[in-house]
Amino acid sequence: MGTMLSGVATNRYYLFFLTVVLAILLAGLGSYGLAETSEARYAEISKEMLNSKDYLNPKLLGIFHFHKPPITYYITTVGYRIFGVNEFGARFFLQIAIVLQMALVYGMAQLLYNDRRIAITSGLVYFAMPLVLISSRNLTTDAYLTTFILGALYCWQYYTSKGKIVALYLFYVLVALALLTKGPVALLFILTYIIVYKIIFKRSSKISIHHILGFGLCLLLGSSWYIMVVMNNPGLWHYFVEKQLLSRIASHSFNRSKPFWFYIPLIIGLTLPWWWIIPQNFKRSTNKFLNIGREDRLLLISSVCLFLIFSVFKTKLVLYILPIFWMLAILVAVQLFKVTNATRNILNLAYAFLIGCLFLGILGLWLLKPEFIQISTATLVISIILVIVFVALFLYVDKGIPEKPAILGASFGVALILLSTSIMSHNGSTFNSTKEMIGFINKITPKENKTIVVYDYLLSSIPVYSGDNPITLKLRNNTTNREVQFQKNQEWKDDLWDINDAVMVSRLDSLTRSPNTYLIINKKRGFKDELKYLEPHFKNRQEFVKWLVLYNK
Known part of the structure; x- marks a missing residue:
């Protein structure tokens, strides 16, 4: 060997x-879907750059970035x-x-x-x-x-x-x-x-x-x-x-x-x-x-x-x-x-321990089926194959060669890539993707006939999946603090509403009564008490892992 x-x-x-x-x-x-916030932001800016052909001034949801x-x-x-x-x-x-x-x-x-x-x-x-x-x-x-x-x-x-x-x-x-x-x-x-x-x-x-x-x-x-x-x-x-x-x-x-x-x-x-x-x-x-x-x-x-x-x-x-x-x-x-060989053997065993923990974790999640994450049978099968390959390398590669820990480490890297990809493809919402949520909205209302409103959070990936910019309601969350000082006009205000302003609250009140309007609220942050009176305006609701969607058909 x-x-x-x-x-x-x-x-x-x-x-x-x-x-x-x-x-x-x-x-x-x-x-698997684009993850908020960083990945979705880069993906959306690139999409807007491609569509506008403006390769000098990056824009995110229509605002210079x-x-x-x-x-x-x-x-x-x-x-x-x-x-x-x-x-x-x-x-x-x-x-x-x-x-x-x-x-x-x-x-x-x-x-x-x-x-x-x-x-x-x-x-x-x-x-x-x-x-x-x-x-x-x-x-x-x-x-x-x-x-x-x-x-x-x-x-x-x-x-x-x-x-x-x-x-x-x-x-x-x-x-x-x-x-x-x-x-x-x-x-x-x-x-x-x-x-x-x-x-x-x-x-x-x-x-x-x-x-x-x-x-x-x-x-x-x-x-x-x-x-x-x-x-x-x-x-x-x-x-x-x-x-x-x-x-x-x-x-x-x-x-x-x-x-x-x-x-x-x-x-x-x-x-x-x-x-x-x-x-x-x-x-x-x-x-x-x-x-x-x-x-x-x-x-x-x-x-x-x-x-x-x-x-x-x-x-x-x-x-x-x-x-x-x-x-x-x-x-x-x-x-x-x-x-020494003894030190390299410890490294070999360490990777055997890590691959074993990874497999047992996936097996346990597959058996227990917790609500926060889904492990598919395909993911379990992939993990079994990866363990077999790892064991073959562990037994076949001569333990005396210096490269063996690196070979086992690289095989563990392969396992992390394949398994993480498989897991994320079945758990988009858990990994902060809006793809499943916007897919649900698209099934109810065609892309061109709806208004999506996001409460106090910037969800940059929505245009990728819905085809249009959402209205972002700005309250206190740092993601909604946009750099608007370089805008050439006031058009940005069409998609960024400061609901600390009573005029904008009045516009929101009117919008929530309109058909084909979808309000997305972060479940952890909740809805401002002073605005809870708006919730009954929506006839339907749908919950996702991190988000609540209120809507009128």
């Missing part, structure tokens, strides 16, 4: 592995053009991004360590990381940002190692694309790695004409969209700097403020069972920390610095630290070739 695995460590076999991964990522990709640069929207519109405006089209290029990341992880490991076995193991470990898999299931900027960051660093590393000028220009182009994906935050990941590399490897910075031209190209491309939208929208530059950059770093903006320690339990949980082998291996090393390999120090120090930087920032979401995980994956892969 060891001889066979030495043969497996080739570009050809890794390419085959990436092809299988892509097929697994695409399986059932369009079988300048929270993010446009690259994610552009990529999604391409998916729509190829596959139609649907879930598969929205998510397709996310899967391409994940596969590209795995190829780049392989390439980075190969450049740093010049060892194909380490490179392939790095890719396997990366695919075993749950956060990577989460990013493939939910349309946001993070998967694309990570791809551009990884691509830029690979080109920079290739230029540093091989001296190819074309790689230097590609580096600057990819940095520009990263800036057009999520703004200046992309530079933190890129510059941190480069600065740590130069310090550890004692490399001086030599500026050539190609650096100057490349930087100019990067500046031109990376700032192009910002310059154009600021020219068309006075005051937008202040909005970018104050609201979208500084407030995310230092203030409690967008209701995403988290404590300093927020990422600590997440890192531990999302890197299980890998995380403990790194400190364990360093501890048992006879050398001091500063005498470990320079490549190991590069990855470890870079990831720790980035972890601390993002811990200091007030605004935190779990996917913000996704661009750190490629470094952790390579670092883990390297340690697998250094630790």
Whole structure:
């Protein structure tokens, strides 16, 4: 088996592995609805961009939405053009991004360590990381940002190692694309790695004409969209700097403020069972920390610095630290070739335990049939097949080879992807999708003859499924606080009603008496006491997992 695995460590076999991964990522990709709020928001903005042909000014439900640069929207519109405006089209290029990341992880490991076995193991470990898999299931900027960051660093590393000028220009182009994906935050990941590399490897910075031209190209491309939208929208530059950059770093903006320690339990949980082998291996090393390999120090120090930087920032979401995980994956892969067989056996057993827990959880839910989630027989059958495959790998792959924990980890990643897709396809409402609810409304009333009203919550996916914008009733929920200062007229008020205003309450009173009107209320938040008198105006009601629909036929 060891001889066979030495043969497996080739570009050809890794390419085959990436092809299988892509097929697994695409399986059932369009079988579950768009999730509120982030995925639905990106999907709807891209749809409106495609329909309006305005690729400069992103809009959400008809209102300018300048929270993010446009690259994610552009990529999604391409998916729509190829596959139609649907879930598969929205998510397709996310899967391409994940596969590209795995190829780049392989390439980075190969450049740093010049060892194909380490490179392939790095890719396997990366695919075993749950956060990577989460990013493939939910349309946001993070998967694309990570791809551009990884691509830029690979080109920079290739230029540093091989001296190819074309790689230097590609580096600057990819940095520009990263800036057009999520703004200046992309530079933190890129510059941190480069600065740590130069310090550890004692490399001086030599500026050539190609650096100057490349930087100019990067500046031109990376700032192009910002310059154009600021020219068309006075005051937008202040909005970018104050609201979208500084407030995310230092203030409690967008209701995403988290404590300093927020990422600590997440890192531990999302890197299980890998995380403990790194400190364990360093501890048992006879050398001091500063005498470990320079490549190991590069990855470890870079990831720790980035972890601390993002811990200091007030605004935190779990996917913000996704661009750190490629470094952790390579670092883990390297340690697998250094630790003892006993340690690797513990990792093997850990994955056996995890796959067993996953199967028992699905079996238990299938038998108990709780109201909050449905486990289909097809999901159970898939889980049984996956357990059989895992057991075969566990028994067949030689326990003495360093790659075995990574192989088992990747198979666990496959199980997470296939099972989560199957579960979400049968539990859309549980996972915050409006597809089932709007499908119910569409069956009662044709798309063109109804009015959908959402109480104190922004449901961005409704137009994707209903064909028209809903009326959003604004009260106090943060999702309904829209940035309307850049609107050219007052048309936005047709779909955004401030019901703190007595005039709007009067309009709502009249609307609730009209036929083919649907009022959607979040069951957890309920309805304002002062407006409860409106409920009897509706003759029918239908409950979903998270929503109550009141309506008149």
